[in-house]
Amino acid sequence: MNLPHVVIIGGGFGGLTAARALRRLPVRVTLIDRANHHLFQPLLYQVATAMLMPGQIAAPIRQVLQRHRRAQVVLGDVTGVEAGRRQVIYHAGESGQQRLDYDYLIVATGVRHSYFGRGDFEPFAPGLKTLGDATHVRNRILSAFEAAERETDVAKRRALLTFVVVGGGPTGVELAGAIAELARVAMKEDFRRIDTRLTRILLVEAGPRILPSFSEDLAAAATGRLRAMGVDVACGSAVEEIDDGGVRVGGVAVAGRTVLWAAGVEGSPAAAWLGAPRDRAGRVQVRYDLSVPDRPEIFVIGDVAAFEQDGRQLPGVAQVALQMGRHAARVIEARLLNDAPPPPFSYRDTGNLAVVGRNYAVLERGRLRLSGYPAWAVWSMIHILFLALPNMRASVFLQWVWSYVTGQLGSRLIVEQKFSSSSGRSSRSGG
């Protein structure tokens, strides 16, 4: 077949939506990702806090694209793009370096944590982007309670029962709320020497308030709810130091053995591969049709794209990636069929949601503002509907109902994997 070849880098919301949208066109599609699964990132914090199992929020990309006969899936780690030769360079396990020719390229590689120049924080303050990250954080959180139960020294025990979440965006708020639920509800009967209800959770935000993407009254409602759950919310102070003993915030040292990073992201190295103009966070500044300046055959979508609308950068949320994926496919379609190009990309805001513990969320859509139980019900419904496969939807729904009724968690495992050897080397998490 000599159909035009569209290569998509990344099987997240943007890449997968683009692949699906290209389904009816006379093109071959190759989707390449480091991971074999599409990850439903909005629920990743629930894996990290032992509510859900990894398999409940991840769908094998091959399975999602099973019926799309002209789509290939490649498990590989992209290391560069040679735009002049229209080639993607990737590394694939023992096969080593490979090249893939393209006619159109869609870059949907997402973002990674940014420690704002303090990469030395990373080993002490893991972030949350991949399933590997989430199980690592889950191990850390659960192990801290185990160590506290064994510890006889009061100060050390206190440090083990102190959790610091850095960053007051939705991820930070959701993590802090979920740890509070874990400690106060799900595990309260399980230990004999410690009282998990005395767990201290500190949410640190450098800006003047949490949830800056929400209106002030909703942010205030979320702050009140977090405080009622026993979370200390500290705004206006940046974290100055992090080490294995804790953090220093606004000149004050806090002894805490588990520190989680939810403070910032930066574009993947994709931007550097393309030599395209980037913003300060390393995201690619795309044109009105999501293509890269002077490279009309290369599109950048999702979190790694910087796109300004009404004077504001579009946020790094699933909806933006979904709409961008559809738009890029539409632009390619118009070019292939010699149709008039679609109007410039314009994000249709579908609203903003964040969960604060159990049964409480904040929701903002246009002028509509909701907080509390109704927002949480909407949040639950939307998140279940957007899971990629029907068995995931059923499984997460039943898990939530079960946990709601019993107060028990879904997956409280501490599992450390072995190092992979020989043939396992080709697999990598992330992407």
Next chain:
Amino acid sequence: MNLPHVVIIGGGFGGLTAARALRRLPVRVTLIDRANHHLFQPLLYQVATAMLMPGQIAAPIRQVLQRHRRAQVVLGDVTGVEAGRRQVIYHAGESGQQRLDYDYLIVATGVRHSYFGRGDFEPFAPGLKTLGDATHVRNRILSAFEAAERETDVAKRRALLTFVVVGGGPTGVELAGAIAELARVAMKEDFRRIDTRLTRILLVEAGPRILPSFSEDLAAAATGRLRAMGVDVACGSAVEEIDDGGVRVGGVAVAGRTVLWAAGVEGSPAAAWLGAPRDRAGRVQVRYDLSVPDRPEIFVIGDVAAFEQDGRQLPGVAQVALQMGRHAARVIEARLLNDAPPPPFSYRDTGNLAVVGRNYAVLERGRLRLSGYPAWAVWSMIHILFLALPNMRASVFLQWVWSYVTGQLGSRLIVEQKFSSSSGRSSRSGG
């Protein structure tokens, strides 16, 4: 409280049953395990072959013993027993070496793989005992298909699509059957360059036939079923060599990139700690009441105990461990209450079951012999009923129904975890 203290090492079937059976007695119980979860080992092969998620077959030990107020759970790695001082020595993360006094000790540490003196096989032929093992094997199997899809060299591709299972006991038979299902049913639509139905699966057994613990006609039925599923069953030849290119069996080299070990087990180091008499497989030879000679306060139960009945060693199955756990608790009860000791331990055989792929099992109980669908239905029911927590039962049941109807698997993830750092160090899988 100065109640007598019973320490149980290991939270498997034996240890957990003993802990539960001691519930009504005036004793303190401490259960110590390297893992934070009880693992339902009979279904571990389903995690390794992507049918179930790890969380579906593992229950947090704390949660299982939540209402047993006099039971403590300690996450720790036992390194020795000082029987003279009645102390267990264990390592617990950063707390380092700890000691625990006991009045009664129940050793239920299980077994580990034995490579019969060929430890150099291990990196090339992983076995299946812990959740970490299972996700590692799952990564290996799924990655082999991914690498085959990328591979252009025909011979290399063939080797990537060749799986060798060493050992024809129930675990080996179940693994081989499950890989055949994976290749022939669940993934048959997912690849574009390879036909997964051409996957070669070789089951190697050194003895004259597979399933030696079953009667000959059932073993023959299972062999026939495996062959019908495309599994090559090779009996009477031992594996002579294993490396990253494949195996040598009976002088013949077989190129296969994925080799799995299900050939043998040996007792945990527990036997050596106790200085007790051991059999050739390193299991502790226990007395009629499951205690260790000259140490009436130490009991050894489950797979790590060697117990002969009617001239045969009891097999390493869950039912033996369960019955031994209850018996040890009964002996302790009689001693505490100064009652007459219970009659010597005697295993009541509840039967023997092995699954061969989908919808087919062999079952033997006394003179009853069943093969095919009815045996499989019994197997499914029993395995669901014995899961430790009700949510596991519901979840595995629904997963199986779903997979039965759709042919899809439950959890086809390739996830490599990060190395653990600092506070994660205390957690270990296994036990």
